[in-house]
Every structure is written in structure tokens, then in C-alpha cells.
Amino acid sequence: MHPRRSLPDEVRFLAEHQAGALTTRQLLTGGLTRSMIHRLASGWEHPTRGVHITGPVTWRAAVWAGLLHGGPTAAVGEEAAAYLHGAARDEPALIALWTSTKRSGFIVGAYEVVFRRGCRRSMGTPPRVPLEAALVDLANHSTEDAAVAAISRAFAQRRTTPERLLTVVDSRQRVRHSAVLKDLCGQAGKGIESALEWRFSRVIARHGLPMAERQVPAGATRIDALFPAQRVVVELDGARDHTNWSRDMMRDNTRMIESGMVTLRYGWNAVAGEPCLVAAQVAAALRSRGWSGNFRRCSRCRTD
Numbered sequence: 001m002h003p004r005r006s007l008p009d010e011v012r013f014l015a016e017h018q019a020g021a022l023t024t025r026q027l028l029t030g031g032l033t034r035s036m037i038h039r040l041a042s043g044w045e046h047p048t049r050g051v052h053i054t055g056p057v058t059w060r061a062a063v064w065a066g067l068l069h070g071g072p073t074a075a076v077g078e079e080a081a082a083y084l085h086g087a088a089r090d091e092p093a094l095i096a097l098w099t100s101t102k103r104s105g106f107i108v109g110a111y112e113v114v115f116r117r118g119c120r121r122s123m124g125t126p127p128r129v130p131l132e133a134a135l136v137d138l139a140n141h142s143t144e145d146a147a148v149a150a151i152s153r154a155f156a157q158r159r160t161t162p163e164r165l166l167t168v169v170d171s172r173q174r175v176r177h178s179a180v181l182k183d184l185c186g187q188a189g190k191g192i193e194s195a196l197e198w199r200f201s202r203v204i205a206r207h208g209l210p211m212a213e214r215q216v217p218a219g220a221t222r223i224d225a226l227f228p229a230q231r232v233v234v235e236l237d238g239a240r241d242h243t244n245w246s247r248d249m250m251r252d253n254t255r256m257i258e259s260g261m262v263t264l265r266y267g268w269n270a271v272a273g274e275p276c277l278v279a280a281q282v283a284a285a286l287r288s289r290g291w292s293g294n295f296r297r298c299s300r301c302r303t304d
Helices: 010-019 022-029 034-043 061-072 078-084 131-142 142-154 164-170 178-186 195-206 245-259 268-273 275-287 297-304
Strands: 021-023 045-048 051-053 076-077 095-101 106-108 111-117 214-219 221-227 232-236 262-265
Touching: 010 021, 010 022, 010 268, 021 022, 021 061, 022 034, 022 051, 061 076, 061 095, 061 106, 061 111, 061 195, 076 078, 076 131, 076 268, 078 095, 078 131, 078 142, 131 142, 131 164, 131 178, 142 178, 164 178, 195 221, 195 232, 195 268, 195 275, 214 245, 232 268, 232 275, 245 262, 262 275, 268 275, 275 297
Parallel strands: 095 111, 232 262
Antiparallel strands: 021 051, 045 051, 076 095, 106 111, 214 221, 221 232
16 A cells, blocks of 8 residues: 555645655644554655655655755755756755754755755745845855856846846855856856856957857757857757757758858867867867957966
């Protein structure tokens, strides 16, 4: 028998609302005795004292287990909140929650639940901090690339604005990666939609190359970066977004035949690992097609 079917209707509905997570107090309030709970709980997960997961240990079940352990003021924060707002692509393995009192974290299934002490305004179900606060908190506890990826995605999907994000940044005494966040806000609306595109734009600027037009419509697709005067296209291929290389090559070939545009393709390893070589190659392509500007060697170029 499915253990959740043995629960009273009121408790079962609550379990469904909370992705299968329940507290001992909720079970007792719902009419179960401690002996009944003990019998049913043999097939449940018990991530922390007084909290049970009555079904599969999904990401949302882990979130609700953290919220129930955190108490009535608990709110999902950082990357987990960004995911709930739609600004992060994947369910993060680390689930951070804000609570007004100290709480010990726990691991359940594939997820680690940690607690940050502090009061945060919450919204929605499951309760999560507002998106702008979540993005700033994410920057404080993550890499620059992770912060840029979430923020640029939030901007691209129009889930927030640079002005709203900067208001939160300016309200904090200290924000990690604040210079990057402010720079990214200044470039909002210019087509940066991923950490890879952000890194590429910085590589181009650092080496004195002209800025490309970004996210240019091209039939049913978009060009990541276009240098229109030289008819040079740059496509930035994240592995998860560009898995059909044959189709990409066919599109590149058609573009060359029909419009004379040359296409350069770079992935994460090239842009992040060999930025100066990428810049030099783009410069060579631009020069071969009429660009007369000066390539600026950076400090890394001089040590390579």
C-alpha cells in the first residue's frame, strides 16, 4: 500500500502541497497518533528531526523539508530561489534558505540543504526571497560565472530590470562581484544572455576589437555576435544548446554561399581557456575583410 494513501485526507492534501514533506506536528494535528506515525514512517525519509518525506526525494521535496525545518520565517534563497523564479536553468544541488534563527543543515538524497541566518522578505509558494535579492545573494555565495548566467538569463526573460537589481546592490554594504554586476546591468539590453556571451564580450573589449551586434535575427534563428561591416559571424556554442553540429554546419555553409558571411564558432573551453587566441583569430578574420583597427595585446597575451 502506498504510505501516503494511509494518511487522512487533510494530511494527504497537505503532503501533496508540500511535495511529500510533512512535520511530526502536522501529522499529529491531522489526527495520527505517534504509534501510527511510527508504523507509517518506516518507509519514509527522515532528513532531520521532526521532518519526514513521505514520497520520492525530489528537489521540491528537499526544498519543503528545509522550509519546514527552518520554521515559519524560512525562505528559499540564492540559486534555488533563482530557479523557482525561472532565472536559473537547473535545479541546484545546494539549497540555501534564510531563517531568523540558527538551524543546522542536512543532506537528503542528492541535495544539500544549508541555512543562512537573517530575515528576508518572502513571496510565492514555496516561499522564496524576491528575485533581485536572490540574485545578489547568489553572487555573494557563488562564482562570477554562475552569477552572470543567472542575472543575464533573468534580464533576457524580462523577469527583472537593471534598475531593480542595482537598487538591491546599492542597499547592501558589501556585494561580491559588485563591479561585474554593475557592468552587466550597464550592458543589459545588448544581447548578453549567458556567461559564455559575457566572457566573449570581455575578451573582445580587452583586445581592442570592435563590439559586435548581439542576438541578430537570422530567419528562424539568431546570430550570437555579428560584425556587419566585415560580414563575420561568431556563434558561441554551449554544449547543452548546440548538440546538432551537422545542422549548425549546414547553416554556416548556407550563410557563406548566400551572403558571403564567414562563421567562427567557439565553446566554453576556448573562450575561458584560450581567450587571447580567440581574440587573435577574430581579429584575423576581421582584418581579412577590411577591418583596419589595432589589436591590443593584454597582459596575458604578453606572457603566453
